Amino acid sequence: MGITLGPNQYGKAETRVVRVNRHGDHHEIKDLNVSVALSGEMTAVHLTGDNAAVLPTDTQKNTVFAFAREHGIASAEAFGLLLARHFVRSQPTVHRARVSVEEYAWDRIPVTGHSFVRRGQEVRTARVAHDGERTHVVSGLRDLTVLNSAGSEFWGFLKDEYTTLPETRDRILATVVNAEWRHTDLGTAWDTSYGTVRGLLLEAFAGTHSLSLQQTLYAMGRRVLEECPSICEVRLSMPNKHHFAVDLEAFGLDNPNEVFHAADRPYGLIEGSVLRDDVPAAEEAWW
Amino acid sequence: MGITLGPNQYGKAETRVVRVNRHGDHHEIKDLNVSVALSGEMTAVHLTGDNAAVLPTDTQKNTVFAFAREHGIASAEAFGLLLARHFVRSQPTVHRARVSVEEYAWDRIPVTGHSFVRRGQEVRTARVAHDGERTHVVSGLRDLTVLNSAGSEFWGFLKDEYTTLPETRDRILATVVNAEWRHTDLGTAWDTSYGTVRGLLLEAFAGTHSLSLQQTLYAMGRRVLEECPSICEVRLSMPNKHHFAVDLEAFGLDNPNEVFHAADRPYGLIEGSVLRDDVPAAEEAWW
Amino acid sequence: MGITLGPNQYGKAETRVVRVNRHGDHHEIKDLNVSVALSGEMTAVHLTGDNAAVLPTDTQKNTVFAFAREHGIASAEAFGLLLARHFVRSQPTVHRARVSVEEYAWDRIPVTGHSFVRRGQEVRTARVAHDGERTHVVSGLRDLTVLNSAGSEFWGFLKDEYTTLPETRDRILATVVNAEWRHTDLGTAWDTSYGTVRGLLLEAFAGTHSLSLQQTLYAMGRRVLEECPSICEVRLSMPNKHHFAVDLEAFGLDNPNEVFHAADRPYGLIEGSVLRDDVPAAEEAWW
Amino acid sequence: MGITLGPNQYGKAETRVVRVNRHGDHHEIKDLNVSVALSGEMTAVHLTGDNAAVLPTDTQKNTVFAFAREHGIASAEAFGLLLARHFVRSQPTVHRARVSVEEYAWDRIPVTGHSFVRRGQEVRTARVAHDGERTHVVSGLRDLTVLNSAGSEFWGFLKDEYTTLPETRDRILATVVNAEWRHTDLGTAWDTSYGTVRGLLLEAFAGTHSLSLQQTLYAMGRRVLEECPSICEVRLSMPNKHHFAVDLEAFGLDNPNEVFHAADRPYGLIEGSVLRDDVPAAEEAWW
Known part of the structure; x- marks a missing residue:
């Protein structure tokens, strides 16, 4: 030894x-x-x-x-x-x-x-x-905060003895996009590419009717791969920044999803990657 | 006692x-x-x-x-x-x-x-x-980071036995604008007013050929008071975010004010207020 | 004008x-x-x-x-x-x-x-x-985090149509002590004095059976003034770091004040000063 | 595809x-x-x-x-x-x-x-x-700030055309210890073990006459492995928190390593792991 x-x-x-x-x-x-x-x-x-x-x-x-x-x-x-x-x-x-x-x-x-x-x-x-x-280039962004005030649901999930969360067909979906994407072409026009990917991430976030933040995350990564042939892998880390509809019943008020408490902690954290299945992995690109 | x-x-x-x-x-x-x-x-x-x-x-x-x-x-x-x-x-x-x-x-x-x-x-x-x-309203903004890469000088200052700073006719001037302004009209259209003041602060920062950050600060406050009759006092706190031109001589390179080190600490801190001289002070508006 | x-x-x-x-x-x-x-x-x-x-x-x-x-x-x-x-x-x-x-x-x-x-x-x-x-010296400390897991109550408060908080005879009291104190003697042994005041603040926090954080704050300031003749004023700012007992009833569990959620925001914020009534104010000492 | x-x-x-x-x-x-x-x-x-x-x-x-x-x-x-x-x-x-x-x-x-x-x-x-x-347990600590005001040198390093750093036989060595260690025994007395490892890290930091922060890092990891048979791997990440001796010559003063400027950025960052060579790697323990 x-x-x-x-x-x-x-x-x-x-x-x-x-x-x-x-x-x-x-x-x-x-x-x-x-x-x-x-x-x-x-x-x-x-x-x-x-x-x-x-x-x-x-x-x-x-x-x-x-x-x-x-x-x-x-x-x-x-x-x-x-x-x-x-x-x-x-x-x-x-x-x-x-x-x-x-x-x-x-x-x-x-x-x-x-x-x-x-x-x-x-x-x-x-x-x-x-x-x-070998040379690897990974581009990315962090701290891009986005929010959909409609078009987000969460239901049909697993329930065990510790589950109290009600299902919802209408919630705020807010997150901070932290994304990185790996290039296969070292001759990329980097600034142009960055603007394109950023735009695609925003569009996919906004345009996806969401049944879960995982679905939105995957849609964002997939959109980038679909539109950018020389990007082979997207990694996303997105906190679910909970916005809780405030119960105002005690004050004789309803709350038709208009007033929310933006909570700090705890928060959901969704992490995932989207890949091309014909490109070899390159873990060494990421650390 | x-x-x-x-x-x-x-x-x-x-x-x-x-x-x-x-x-x-x-x-x-x-x-x-x-x-x-x-x-x-x-x-x-x-x-x-x-x-x-x-x-x-x-x-x-x-x-x-x-x-x-x-x-x-x-x-x-x-x-x-x-x-x-x-x-x-x-x-x-x-x-x-x-x-x-x-x-x-x-x-x-x-x-x-x-x-x-x-x-x-x-x-x-x-x-x-x-x-x-009485009712007082103070509007403001913080964390608005701005930079002039020309149009800033600093010379003619006091020198004592601890002074080593060379005079300069061309430096980067960068700061984080933290400003608050007091209103005399409680019927102000608040959102419109905010946009106006924000624009004036940026314009004055950019448009002032600066011999000192104090001069820029005063020009920013004065511009707001000149254009906004129902604002009577502007308070500004602006760090001097030093950008030091890097000495590259040891590497056989000149540096005609092109490469800078953006320093963290220490930093200058300039605080000042600009007032109308015919409006009574209202210290209680600020705390 | x-x-x-x-x-x-x-x-x-x-x-x-x-x-x-x-x-x-x-x-x-x-x-x-x-x-x-x-x-x-x-x-x-x-x-x-x-x-x-x-x-x-x-x-x-x-x-x-x-x-x-x-x-x-x-x-x-x-x-x-x-x-x-x-x-x-x-x-x-x-x-x-x-x-x-x-x-x-x-x-x-x-x-x-x-x-x-x-x-x-x-x-x-x-x-x-x-x-x-004139010369003024103000000593202080910040970010001293303290907690009493017993000896804290909160009841008998005002109730209006927006009040839902239940009264409690047993809660966690947690705060971050931010304190400053003004000296009248410029010949003070500063390091010794600091240790003394710090100890008094901790003792008074721990030793006060608290009916409100205001009461604790005042007791802390008073203790310092009682024990330190050359300190004339203590200013304290103390957030009420809420620890909410978690409702575990849905899981068939009681919670006899054993499991708490330490919340971030919002928080109560209690600010106050304790003074000797025979010492002239000196606002200029504080800014 | x-x-x-x-x-x-x-x-x-x-x-x-x-x-x-x-x-x-x-x-x-x-x-x-x-x-x-x-x-x-x-x-x-x-x-x-x-x-x-x-x-x-x-x-x-x-x-x-x-x-x-x-x-x-x-x-x-x-x-x-x-x-x-x-x-x-x-x-x-x-x-x-x-x-x-x-x-x-x-x-x-x-x-x-x-x-x-x-x-x-x-x-x-x-x-x-x-x-x-399989079950893996990794214990650790972060944000433990330590400093040696003697017993640290740095010389004999590579020099290229961009090297200006003078060699030194006496510098301050300051860092923030971020360490994690992997256990092979899931029956460990966790609190006791933590106190032991923490003490060993401090002792090795203090007791190592350092020719480089890498040497100190390795000595810290090695000490833990030597003393704790059921720990098989230590990973350390330690910034070199530079303390620069201030040049006071312009003021007619020498500075025999007594007055330092504690810099923020940039900083060195030393990352390394120390392993037992007979224990299989378990990358899955770390993410």
């Missing part, structure tokens, strides 16, 4: 880089939060503290800033690809790089060419994994 | 009420977070625990929900006025009511008439104070 | 300074979050952007670090006093300084003299206000 | 249950946040919204409360085992249950037998996975 080192990675997390492109008075900005994680020949550093194979996380941060200057930031995905390939190519001890990016969107304030207001809805995400041979 | 009770208030905080208005398949929603604070004849409850003058906070919560059904939610301010007056009018032991409201905005998903996506920029706020005679 | 500048202040917020004192292998650490706010001759900067009276917030940050080296950090209050007096004394344009400090406590890991684990209960606070003549 | 449902699970997250055990005036409390996730025959609900195989998340919540009454809460792990086995055993459509628990610790206020103050350091965690045959 022995004790041994298992899977491990290290890197600089949450480097907050803002890139301004200046076309005269007309500016464009990219606002990213970049996290790098590297793995490879890291046994010595764990067992003896020998850092000879370790590229400092400070260097990784410097690289993020320098690459923003040298290469610009075409998109979250493109920037992640540049960085991931750089770390693996330039350091023999680094066998795998994962770059995770959050992007914050800004809208223009139409007064100058250099004034912006942060959009504030969802955070766009991207993760790139590269091991010298 | 004696020990005595000083100023005090109590109430139910953060009742999360969502109101759906149904016009056939076309729905409208109002999504509020309502906090009530009452004060009055509360010496006995503090000194002896005698609750005879205390309207339970649970009752306050019920009232929020019942009023949403009975009266609807015309606007954050109108709903706050209804509630504040109710508590003072209906309970002799309650001499003053303050109702604070946060409102979360939703946009339509243009697929059905009942599908919405949360806007996610600023949170709209309102506070109403009523003491049986 | 004119538009004019009202009250204002500015400064560097949240400078995170950690000071290590080394006595050979035995170290001591102070871990602070320091916020400075200055006011004075600031009309020009607001109206025209003239920064001649403005000590940059960057300089304020530098001063925090330099003072930590030059003077050490004897306590949150003592460090705040040094800084506040420095800014007013050294800059004629600065008429008032407020220094707010958060302190995070660390316990030793008894393996070396230089290993620590963050205590993680309450955050200690201090605020110092100095205007060249 | 077809589109198909991939891995999925659903359940009620974050049920906040507090259990009071009364021994006369001497009370004990358990304060948990329980999340359940079930999976099994869930194709129909995703594809067509047929809920016949779905035990509502509301029922899961009720079960948590009812079990707290019926069985008490012996420990986070024991409670998770009860729940996970119940869901799989009682519902044929449920093939796998995962129960995740957070536990918040309370200390006594030594005034009564029923008064408590929340400890506020780390959150204790447990996760139980059960699929009808």
